[in-house]
Amino acid sequence: MKARQAPVISVRKRPRQARSARxxxxxxxAAVRVLAREGAQKFTTARVAExxxxxxxxxxxxxxxxxxxxxRLQTDEWDQTSALLESILFNxxxxxxxxxRSTVRVFFQSxxxxxxxxxxxxxxxxxxxxxxxxxxxxxxxxxxxxxxxEEALPEVPANERAFVAGVVMAxxxxxxxxxxxxxxxKSEADAWALxxxxxxxxxxxxxxxxxxxx
Amino acid sequence: MKARQAPVISVRKRPRQARSARxxxxxxxAAVRVLAREGAQKFTTARVAExxxxxxxxxxxxxxxxxxxxxRLQTDEWDQTSALLESILFNxxxxxxxxxRSTVRVFFQSxxxxxxxxxxxxxxxxxxxxxxxxxxxxxxxxxxxxxxxEEALPEVPANERAFVAGVVMAxxxxxxxxxxxxxxxKSEADAWALxxxxxxxxxxxxxxxxxxxx
Amino acid sequence: MKARQAPVISVRKRPRQARSARxxxxxxxAAVRVLAREGAQKFTTARVAExxxxxxxxxxxxxxxxxxxxxRLQTDEWDQTSALLESILFNxxxxxxxxxRSTVRVFFQSxxxxxxxxxxxxxxxxxxxxxxxxxxxxxxxxxxxxxxxEEALPEVPANERAFVAGVVMAxxxxxxxxxxxxxxxKSEADAWALxxxxxxxxxxxxxxxxxxxx
Amino acid sequence: MKARQAPVISVRKRPRQARSARxxxxxxxAAVRVLAREGAQKFTTARVAExxxxxxxxxxxxxxxxxxxxxRLQTDEWDQTSALLESILFNxxxxxxxxxRSTVRVFFQSxxxxxxxxxxxxxxxxxxxxxxxxxxxxxxxxxxxxxxxEEALPEVPANERAFVAGVVMAxxxxxxxxxxxxxxxKSEADAWALxxxxxxxxxxxxxxxxxxxx
DNA sequence: TATGAATGAGGGTTCATTCAT
DNA sequence: AATGAATGAACCCTCATTCAT
Numbered sequence: 001m002k003a004r005q006a007p008v009i010s011v012r013k014r015p016r017q018a019r020s021a022r023x024x025x026x027x028x029x030a031a032v033r034v035l036a037r038e039g040a041q042k043f044t045t046a047r048v049a050e051x052x053x054x055x056x057x058x059x060x061x062x063x064x065x066x067x068x069x070x071x072r073l074q075t076d077e078w079d080q081t082s083a084l085l086e087s088i089l090f091n092x093x094x095x096x097x098x099x100x101r102s103t104v105r106v107f108f109q110s111x112x113x114x115x116x117x118x119x120x121x122x123x124x125x126x127x128x129x130x131x132x133x134x135x136x137x138x139x140x141x142x143x144x145x146x147x148x149x150e151e152a153l154p155e156v157p158a159n160e161r162a163f164v165a166g167v168v169m170a171x172x173x174x175x176x177x178x179x180x181x182x183x184x185x186k187s188e189a190d191a192w193a194l195x196x197x198x199x200x201x202x203x204x205x206x207x208x209x210x211x212x213x214x
Numbered sequence: 215m216k217a218r219q220a221p222v223i224s225v226r227k228r229p230r231q232a233r234s235a236r237x238x239x240x241x242x243x244a245a246v247r248v249l250a251r252e253g254a255q256k257f258t259t260a261r262v263a264e265x266x267x268x269x270x271x272x273x274x275x276x277x278x279x280x281x282x283x284x285x286r287l288q289t290d291e292w293d294q295t296s297a298l299l300e301s302i303l304f305n306x307x308x309x310x311x312x313x314x315r316s317t318v319r320v321f322f323q324s325x326x327x328x329x330x331x332x333x334x335x336x337x338x339x340x341x342x343x344x345x346x347x348x349x350x351x352x353x354x355x356x357x358x359x360x361x362x363x364e365e366a367l368p369e370v371p372a373n374e375r376a377f378v379a380g381v382v383m384a385x386x387x388x389x390x391x392x393x394x395x396x397x398x399x400k401s402e403a404d405a406w407a408l409x410x411x412x413x414x415x416x417x418x419x420x421x422x423x424x425x426x427x428x
Numbered sequence: 429m430k431a432r433q434a435p436v437i438s439v440r441k442r443p444r445q446a447r448s449a450r451x452x453x454x455x456x457x458a459a460v461r462v463l464a465r466e467g468a469q470k471f472t473t474a475r476v477a478e479x480x481x482x483x484x485x486x487x488x489x490x491x492x493x494x495x496x497x498x499x500r501l502q503t504d505e506w507d508q509t510s511a512l513l514e515s516i517l518f519n520x521x522x523x524x525x526x527x528x529r530s531t532v533r534v535f536f537q538s539x540x541x542x543x544x545x546x547x548x549x550x551x552x553x554x555x556x557x558x559x560x561x562x563x564x565x566x567x568x569x570x571x572x573x574x575x576x577x578e579e580a581l582p583e584v585p586a587n588e589r590a591f592v593a594g595v596v597m598a599x600x601x602x603x604x605x606x607x608x609x610x611x612x613x614k615s616e617a618d619a620w621a622l623x624x625x626x627x628x629x630x631x632x633x634x635x636x637x638x639x640x641x642x
Numbered sequence: 643m644k645a646r647q648a649p650v651i652s653v654r655k656r657p658r659q660a661r662s663a664r665x666x667x668x669x670x671x672a673a674v675r676v677l678a679r680e681g682a683q684k685f686t687t688a689r690v691a692e693x694x695x696x697x698x699x700x701x702x703x704x705x706x707x708x709x710x711x712x713x714r715l716q717t718d719e720w721d722q723t724s725a726l727l728e729s730i731l732f733n734x735x736x737x738x739x740x741x742x743r744s745t746v747r748v749f750f751q752s753x754x755x756x757x758x759x760x761x762x763x764x765x766x767x768x769x770x771x772x773x774x775x776x777x778x779x780x781x782x783x784x785x786x787x788x789x790x791x792e793e794a795l796p797e798v799p800a801n802e803r804a805f806v807a808g809v810v811m812a813x814x815x816x817x818x819x820x821x822x823x824x825x826x827x828k829s830e831a832d833a834w835a836l837x838x839x840x841x842x843x844x845x846x847x848x849x850x851x852x853x854x855x856x
Numbered sequence: 857t858a859t860g861a862a863t864g865a866g867g868g869t870t871c872a873t874t875c876a877t
Numbered sequence: 878a879a880t881g882a883a884t885g886a887a888c889c890c891t892c893a894t895t896c897a898t
Contacts, residue, residue, distance in 0.1 A: 044867065044868080171410075178384050259893060472889080489860095551768040598820055602819070686872080
């Protein structure tokens, strides 16, 4: 019952020793397993601890509460996504639209591959969503999107470009989530990626053309 | 708490008498109030019953379980949305793109206006999502989208058109949900509607042009 | 962990039906048993519920939390004490000092007779002590003491009289508590009552004489 | 949590080295801080260890359990009180009643000054109260009281004098505790000290007079 | 038909104490 | 000697659902 009060979520103790780090990893892996296999509803600290082969007490030594585990899972995902964007959005000589299309494809694939985890993590969102730490992590991704937009829409004024970046991010992530939940096959996920890539490119192109025609 | 087992959700008893129908309405209104005011986490049968001025027992006479109430709320929303689409998507002489834009705008507005309800209902989705009855209700909306697409993309083959319809629906609904949760003002919601309308139109236009150029 | 924040303690539901009233009584009796037999440390809602032959859930239907049970026990004691004072302090033609002595004796006896309960309730005091409702109940006793003092020390100014009343109450209750915890026999408790009665009377007499000699 | 079974409390290891003695002192000071600042409820070994800048393990090297720390705190207080009595009750040429009054005043002041510690230590009493070692420490104080009484009530038979000494001690300590918890200002504590001093003197005087008149 | 008291499994979290390092 | 990670029983409380009245 803490969804609304933005629970404290910062890591209780920064483990310095390798052993501790391994334990944290075990717990997170167990958490992923529980979440993927049993769903958000059955995601309990007791189950996670058991799945990790650890006592509840130990679990609480590394995470201040249940929400913190979920938040960490989400954080890790954001980091991965951010790395993924980095590697595709900027590491290539292809024109921006092609890079955007690739990004969507890879992103949708990665979402689809761990669909049950993504869905469950989405279901658990109310528990960690309001954490103040969340915003910080979103910023990295936002900045990447902005950088890309500068390349893709150089002629558009900065503030409009920022807004468009938000629209593109939201579209990718919102539809990616839906695809991960509903796509029945890898190729279906790919078809969606193709369509959304196309849609985003059409949108960007139109924006660019409109500027030019002024 | 039966998310994964797709709880039985069909109405336990079709109320024939006016009194019963009124009771169901009271309960649903109370449910909306509880959901909007207290959030998904505090959505309990006891609270709904109390808000409705009804005993828990009575509540269970009309709804087999908690999920059924939520499902019904969602169902009602779909019906409203469907009516809304009907009224805008087809009742006008404007060209399809303009009608699509209007639809997005009106849809985003309606989502934004009852943001807290939408968010809470989304949070509760794991509880009713897997109900078998859900699909049936989605069909109505799907059919409307299809009909619209026939008008908007007459030259595109039917199976592709169906897919595109799905993409457009998903985009509208997924982003609409996000906007309802995050837009801070009515005008911000409108800005998003403008952008997404533009994006969808650009996409449809490109699809149409591509067909023509073949 | 609620001692410091003055937990909400007011009765959750004023039971109207005889059955409910009986249940509340059962629970309170069970609470007394648990407290007296197991001590404040082992006073848990589960144990009380079991001792009452009732489920934990039922217990929480009548008391919002553990503290409320303890508070109610204390409240009931205050009421009894207040009745006891009433019956002895005012219902007699004897001179005030004799009545005070009787009061102390009867009070110490009653404390001693349920010593283990008194001690345990005292131990649990941190849990209910800070409840805002507590003050109200103390007032009744305070008023009785004041009334008695008007009779016993008519020549002493009102504000000083009030202070003396407080001193007398505190002495009786603080030492009564200690006696209930440490007196080994009924007659030992009586010996203490005699001594404290004597002490209080000597004090009051001196105050009276001092006034007169001015 | 062993209140009723009179936990073993004797020091596990008599530290001979200066270092160890310092550690014990650190722990006790930390314990006082934790108790005064956080209250009895939050008095945990982990918190004390952290406040002392020591590991829990080290803490357990010098104290067999949590109760032992509390007990030691209480013991130290008794020692201080005893020294205080010693310095006032006997180091003066004033007549016994005046010395008693001074004692009460100084005692109440010292209680009031560390009120939060006293209250918390009182709240924690159930944890250490039943320790067998406790009695030994009380004896010192008792003996002092007896010695004083021999001076104050020379004509009263020894056994009665012992009882009266107990009454006086109990009154001072029980009311002192209450004052430390409830007095709002230093001067309020002083007013109580004055009144209780007066009361005790009146009592002793009456006892003396009664003997003489026989 | 309506009520709402009763149930009790289950949830999150704490903490005294131990023991391998 | 010192550390502090690990343990897990125990605690308080909630809530979907039932069923006697």
